[in-house]
Amino acid sequence: xxxxxxxxxxxxxxxxxxxxxxxxxxxxxxxxxxxxxxxxxxxxxxxxxxxxxxxxxxxxxxxxxxxxxxxxxxxxxxxxxxxxxxxxxxxxxxxxxxxxxxxxxxxxxxxxxxxxxxxxxxxxxxxxxxxxxxxxxxxxxxxxxxxxxxxxxxxxxxxxxxxxxxxxxxxxxxxxxxxxxxxxxxxxxxxxxxxxxxxxxxxxxxxxxxxxxxxxxxxxxxxxxxxxxxxxxxxxxxxxxxxxxxxxxxxxxxxxxxxxxxxxxxxxxxxxxxxxxxxxxxxxxxxxx
Amino acid sequence: xxxxxxxxxxxxxxxxxxxxxxxxxxxxxxxxxxxxxxxxxxxxxxxxxxxxxxxxxxxxxxxxxxxxxxxxxxxxxxxxxxxxxxxxxxxxxxxxxxxxxxxxxxxxxxxxxxxxxxxxxxxxxxxxxxxxxxxxxxxxxxxxxxxxxxxxxxxxxxxxxxxxxxxxxxxxxxxxxxxxxxxxxxxxxxxxxxxxxxxxxxxxxxxxxxxxxxxxxxxxxxxxxxxxxxxxxxxxxxxxxxxxxxxxxxxxxxxxxxxxxxxxxxxxxxxxxxxxxxxxxxxxxxxxxxxxxxxxxxxxxxxxxxxxxxxxxxxxxxxxxxxxxxxxxxxxxxxxxxxxxxxxxxxxxxxxxxxxxxxxxxxxxxxxxxxxxxxxxxxxxxxxxxxxx
Numbered sequence: 001x002x003x004x005x006x007x008x009x010x011x012x013x014x015x016x017x018x019x020x021x022x023x024x025x026x027x028x029x030x031x032x033x034x035x036x037x038x039x040x041x042x043x044x045x046x047x048x049x050x051x052x053x054x055x056x057x058x059x060x061x062x063x064x065x066x067x068x069x070x071x072x073x074x075x076x077x078x079x080x081x082x083x084x085x086x087x088x089x090x091x092x093x094x095x096x097x098x099x100x101x102x103x104x105x106x107x108x109x110x111x112x113x114x115x116x117x118x119x120x121x122x123x124x125x126x127x128x129x130x131x132x133x134x135x136x137x138x139x140x141x142x143x144x145x146x147x148x149x150x151x152x153x154x155x156x157x158x159x160x161x162x163x164x165x166x167x168x169x170x171x172x173x174x175x176x177x178x179x180x181x182x183x184x185x186x187x188x189x190x191x192x193x194x195x196x197x198x199x200x201x202x203x204x205x206x207x208x209x210x211x212x213x214x215x216x217x218x219x220x221x222x223x224x225x226x227x228x229x230x231x232x233x234x235x236x237x238x239x240x241x242x243x244x245x246x247x248x249x250x251x252x253x254x255x256x257x258x259x260x261x262x263x264x265x266x267x268x269x270x271x272x273x274x275x276x277x278x279x280x281x282x283x284x285x286x287x288x289x
Numbered sequence: 290x291x292x293x294x295x296x297x298x299x300x301x302x303x304x305x306x307x308x309x310x311x312x313x314x315x316x317x318x319x320x321x322x323x324x325x326x327x328x329x330x331x332x333x334x335x336x337x338x339x340x341x342x343x344x345x346x347x348x349x350x351x352x353x354x355x356x357x358x359x360x361x362x363x364x365x366x367x368x369x370x371x372x373x374x375x376x377x378x379x380x381x382x383x384x385x386x387x388x389x390x391x392x393x394x395x396x397x398x399x400x401x402x403x404x405x406x407x408x409x410x411x412x413x414x415x416x417x418x419x420x421x422x423x424x425x426x427x428x429x430x431x432x433x434x435x436x437x438x439x440x441x442x443x444x445x446x447x448x449x450x451x452x453x454x455x456x457x458x459x460x461x462x463x464x465x466x467x468x469x470x471x472x473x474x475x476x477x478x479x480x481x482x483x484x485x486x487x488x489x490x491x492x493x494x495x496x497x498x499x500x501x502x503x504x505x506x507x508x509x510x511x512x513x514x515x516x517x518x519x520x521x522x523x524x525x526x527x528x529x530x531x532x533x534x535x536x537x538x539x540x541x542x543x544x545x546x547x548x549x550x551x552x553x554x555x556x557x558x559x560x561x562x563x564x565x566x567x568x569x570x571x572x573x574x575x576x577x578x579x580x581x582x583x584x585x586x587x588x589x590x591x592x593x594x595x596x597x598x599x600x601x602x603x604x605x606x607x608x609x610x611x612x613x614x615x616x617x618x619x620x621x622x623x624x625x626x627x628x629x630x631x632x633x634x635x636x637x638x639x640x641x642x643x644x645x646x647x648x649x650x651x652x653x654x655x656x657x658x659x660x661x662x663x664x665x666x667x668x669x670x671x672x673x674x675x676x677x678x
Contacts, residue, residue, distance in 0.1 A: 002497070005494075005497045006491060008493045009490055009493055010494060012487075012489035012490050013490075014488070015489070016487055024470075096595060117326045117330060118327055118540070118543060118544070118580070119327075119513055119541070119543075119544035120544060121544045121546045122546070123547075124521070129521070130523075131522070138522070140518075140521040140522055140523070142521060143489065143521070158410060181486055203394060208622075211517070211521075212487070212514065212517060212518055212521070213486055213510075213513075213514045213517075214509075214510040214513035214514055214517075214541075214544050215488075215544070216510050216513075217323075218323060218546070219510070222484055222486055223486065239536075247403050254489070254490045255490075257481070257482075257490050257491065258490050258491075258493075258494060261480065262456045262480040262481060263456070263478075265482070266456075266482035269359035
């Protein structure tokens with residue numbers, strides 16, 4: 001492989017990683033802080049993509065779609081949290097898996113009833129549909145835009161979590177829930193806000209995936225599996241861990257597909273997960289001490 | 290005595306009238322749920338359209354459709370088929386779209402004495418060594434669309450090709466079919482994980498290998514993702530995309546949009562076909578379902594009309610299995626594909642065309658016929674079939 005090809009593949013890997021980070025950020029916080037396994041996270045991603053595609057179809061504006069999608073996903077997430085999922089925080093993980101898995105089926109079916117089974121289309125705005133030259137490689141502008149957007153969101157999240165009072169509550173909740181609650185943190189409110197914010201990020205990931213991937217029922221499940229891998233590798237509840245793990249998974253998956261045979265390539269990230277867990281059972285950056 | 294004979298005569302009239310009025314029972318097993326559910330609906334819509342045009346009859350008899358969902362899983366399909374055969378006593382089974390479901394379902398259905406007239410799946414096993422007197426594929430043998438594209442690129446003298454498909458049995462079959470006729474250099478043959486979302490890495494490898502063309506088989510969502518991303522990478526103009534119609538038909542084209550324009554597909558039928566049966570079908574389908582039909586819908590439409598024509602030729606008495614088999618083998622009907630006949634293995638002999646994806650008058654991407662690739666194309670397995678009498 002030439003140097004420029006390796007560079008291009010690394011760029012592809014980082015871009016996939018950034019996308020995975022947007023998905024995993026919400027997942028890891030909800031899992032880490034509420035000790036809640038939320039499989040509907042993939043459905044929120046799907047809802048974001050459909051909301052974005054419908055907005056673009058109605059108004060023709062990609063920018064508006066980018067704004068509407070996270071809001072719709074957040075609203076859907078909050079509705080789910082307050083009506084159903086909240087009741088399962090105290091239950092064991094099996095109950096949580098069952099109720100969120102059931103929700104996936106219900107949400108998929110509801111989406112099918114509204115939009116039908118034919119996949120929807122999202123078009124790129126002309127400004128983002130070309131490619132830019134990076135060190136002699138014609139790289140799609142939109143992928144670069146995903147990469148930059150993802151890095152900006154990651155930076156903002158880091159600032160919010162590490163430098164603000166809300167972030168402090170979140171971190172406190174992640175490392176010791178009962179004590180944080182005893183110290184006067186309004187835990188239900190933080191939980192709901194966190195769930196909504198995670199849903200918004202999933203919705204953003206969904207709408208950004210729209211022009212690259214097919215917007216169709218069930219699109220959330222494959223990416224959910226990767227996001228779970230990222231969450232486990234990064235350490236449950238850790239934003240920093242999610243970022244590092246997402247980039248790692250993105251790059252290893254991309255290079256694995258290129259350099260290894262298909263069977264090995266698709267296994268690469270799972271082998272990596274097993275290896276990391278063997279030495280660091282709680283992931284790379286565990287939030288719980 | 291006279292009275293007795295007369296009443297026996299009346300009774301016999303009654304009973305034969307009862308047979309004629311008995312509905313023909315057809316089991317329509319297909320994928321109706323999950324991401325693949327679109328395909329089952331496409332097939333059923335095509336099949337139902339033909340029945341409606343026919344006053345909901347088959348061979349002059351009323352028809353009863355028993356619908357089943359295989360969820361794209363062989364075991365689920367097998368259970369649904371068992372129910373259709375044992376409880377509903379279906380006489381003909383059709384609709385199956387996935388070959389692995391077909392392989393799980395065909396034997397028990399045939400053993401129970403039912404006919405299978407496939408409107409989609411055409412696995413090599415039943416075209417070859419396992420061919421069966423009561424198994425018919427009104428659609429295609431799985432490899433043939435790929436063979437046609439291989440033949441086209443071979444005849445055109447294209448030197449270097451890059452091949453891509455998902456890593457599952459049909460993916461390998463499609464590329465094998467392509468290589469059966471394409472003898473140029475293959476600079477890359479890549480099998481990706483089934484259901485893979487992002488193809489940036491593979492596309493970068495294609496650019497680096499710089500072939501004269503890419504042949505790909507990605508059904509459903511995979512194809513949508515791949516073609517969109519290939520276009521965004523700016524490769525479509527320099528390295529043309531070639532695929533079987535299944536990767537570029539109306540089940541995916543609306544979602545791909547302009548990104549597909551300029552790609553080439555090999556097809557046994559396209560929405561732009563210029564024969565009266567096809568034009569009538571496309572117009573009726575669009576009027577009823579508000580979308581352009583895919584080749585799958587066209588095959589299902591043909592399947593219903595083929596069954597009807599065969600049944601009609603024997604006065605609707607499909608219970609006479611030897612006669613019905615004979616009628617199917619020699620069936621004459623107005624296929625939307627122009628011409629159609631069964632080979633000795635009960636798989637079609639049909640023409641294949643090169644189509645290019647262009648925008649129609651309303652700006653929708655469609656397959657436009659460019660040239661005929663092969664007349665009377667036969668599948669590669671017919672010689673292995675020793676059809677029982």
